[in-house]
Amino acid sequence: MPPRILISDSLSPAAIDIFRARGIEADFEPALGKDEARLAAAIGAYDGLAIRSATKVTAEILARAERLKVIGRAGIGVDNVDIPAATAKGVIVMNTPFGNSVTTAEHAIAMMFALARQIPAADASTQAGKWEKNRFMGVEIAGKTLGIVGCGNIGAIVADRALGLKMRVIAYDPFLTEERAQALGVEKVELDALLAHADVITLHTPMTPQTKNILSAEALARTRKGVRVVNCARGGLLDEMALARALDDGHVAGAALDVFAVEPATENPLFGRANVVCTPHLGASTSEAQEKVALQVAEQMSDYFTRGAVANAVNFPSITAEEAPRLAPFVALGEKLGLFIGQIARSGVQSLSIVFEGHIAQQKTRAITAAALSGLLKPILEDVSPVSAPAIAKERGIAVEEITREAQSGYESLLALAARTAEGEIRVAGTVFHDGRPRIMRIGEIGVDAEFAPSMIYTQNEDRPGFIGRFANVLGAASVNIATFALGRDAPGGCAVALVAVDGALLEGTLDEIRALPGVKQATTLKF
Structure with missing residues (x-):
């Protein structure tokens, strides 16, 4: 019986042709x-579901999806x-993930x-029979400083x-590294410097x-007077009420928004202002982009059903069914160490x-590397997956370096990550025992010897x-129960x-109380 796919949103006819071919x-x-x-x-009769943004795939619908x-x-967003x-x-x-980038x-x-150049207001005025040439005084773009928040693919x-x-x-x-910034021709700065120097600020970061x-x-107050703000990324990246107040008092000269918190x-506090341009989430709305993403999703889904390939999955690493039993525990270990x-x-x-190191070095390690990168990036980039992370x-x-070597540590297999940051190197290593549960073995x-917990x-x-004792007292006073406690040290008194x-x-x-304990250098909550 051939696979059956439901297309529940408007999609290019060319995509339908790919499925049927x-x-x-x-x-x-x-x-x-x-x-x-x-x-x-209807969903119970289908093996695949092709959607755009109108379809909301809820837990209730998935509960009825017996064959899915x-x-x-x-498109890129999967918040629906x-x-x-x-x-x-x-x-x-x-x-x-990349079909809408140029658009x-x-x-x-x-x-x-x-x-x-106040184009929307000037257009409305002119078409209303007015000729208000002196009213619409614009500013030149050339020579101005553009501050980009989020310099990924779109940025x-x-x-x-x-x-x-x-x-x-x-x-x-x-x-963004200095080397990448130089290659792009941009100057890498901290957020405070961007706020202080940008004439125009444009947002291109995920919502996390x-x-x-x-x-x-507070951030808007640190911008230079007369700044203009553009948001074509995600609603909620800016405080709409704060932006409205900054527009009212003249600190912000104007705003252009394609996305909104709701x-x-x-209705929105920013509507009805002459110095605000609004569009209804049109960032990806070009015929070229819609055709491109439709063809891509049809090809990817077809490859999955006909060849077992998994591409651009947000919740599954790119490993075959044969590799999964051997690699899955180490894929989980890599993601947790990166996280x-x-x-x-x-x-x-x-x-x-x-x-x-050891037996795992003889396996296909790319999925583990992708999972480690996914974990590493996830605290900042919520939508990252093992497929998109590389x-x-x-x-x-x-820069990503992979090293394979024979066992040197006494473990059958060991996975060790070392990340270089501006403040130094962070190293962590772990393994998977025969029970299949990943563990941290060295920081x-x-x-140390610790299982991961939520x-x-x-x-x-x-x-x-x-x-x-002092640490436990802080948690006890906050009614926080300790499940496990793993300790390690480099030397007595060290x-x-x-x-x-x-x-x-x-x-x-409670975390602030822990940080205030004598001798504490760092205290961080972790979610796994």
């Missing part, structure tokens, strides 16, 4: 995605898919021009276009806890070295008597580390 049944029902009840009733194996999103529910159901979620970058440039394209317009380009991105309201009221945005580094690093990672690391100039030169605390401290698994989340105030 590969022997896959494709039912085109573009109105179905807007009716959750009808979609839930893969969801293909024509319940990824944890799909993963738990064993459904692979694919997207097309979105061009929209940002167009919005910048519209803002600088780099914006930088290239801006340099062609003779702008000076500065960029803030924790993962770290980037939410990155343009807050969409569809039928450990990503959460304790105090500055952007410039390079990552991965050592495969390309993202390359875009940001993060720097300090030996919620953990990592501390680095001076090896002094009484530390454990440097010590602790990895503590706790039940539930830790409040920031």
Whole structure:
């Protein structure tokens, strides 16, 4: 019986032709995605689901998806898919992460021009029969400083276009290296410097806890008077009420927004202002981009069903069914070790070295490397996956080195990561025992033995008597239960580390109390 795919959003007819040419049944029902009840009733008959943004794939729909194996999103954003529910159901979620890049970058440039020359307001005035030539005084783009927040794939394209317009380009991105910045022709700066010097600020970063309201009221107050703001990335990257106040008092000269905190945005505090340009999330809306992502998703889904290939999956590494039993535990280990580094690093990672030692060095290690990079980048880039992580690391100039060698540590297999940052090197190593559970075995030169837990605390401290008691008292007073407590030190009275698994989340105030304990050098909460 051939695979059967449901296309529940509007998709190019060329995509349907690809499915059918590969022997896959494709039912085109573009109105179905807007009716959750009808979609839930129909989904049980399909092996694949091809969507754009209108279809919301909820946990309830996935619960009815008895045959579903893969969801293909024509576009980059997968916030309309319940990824944890799909993963738990064993459904692979694919997207097309680079098909919209040029289109979105061009929209940002167009919005910048519209803002600088007041084109929408001037158009409305002229078409209303007025001739207000003196009212619409614009500013030149050439010679101005463009500040790019997030210099990944789209941000780099914006930088290239801006340099062609003779702008000076500065960029803030924790993962952008000096070498990559030089290659792009941009100046890498910290966020405060960008805010202080940019004439125009454009946002091109994903929406994560770290980037939410990155343009807050406080950040906007640190910008230069007369700055213009462009956001074609994600709603919620800026505080809309704070931006409205900054526009009212004249500190911000104008704003151009394609995305909003709540969409569809039928009302917003920024609407109705002459110095604000708004579009309804059109960043990816060109015929070329829509054709491109439709063809890509059709090819990827067809390859999965006909050849077993997995491409651009956000919840599954690129490994074959035959390799999975051997590699899966080490893929999980690599991701968790990378996630450990990503959460304790105090500055952007410039390079990552991965050592495969023992039996694992003889296996196909690319999926493990991809998983380690995914974990490393995930604290900053929420949407990163083992498939997209290598390309993202390359875009940001993060050098990756893989080393394979025979067993030297006494373990059958050992995986060791070393990340270079502006503040020094972070090293961690782990293995997988016969129970199949990944473990941390070494942090720097300090030996530990700790299983990963959903919620953990990592501390680095001076090896002094009484530390454990004081640490435990802080957690006890906060009603935080300790599940496991792993310790290690380099020498008596020297440097010590602790990895503590706790039940539930830790409040920031409790973490501050731990940091204030005598001898504590670093205290960080970890999520795995």
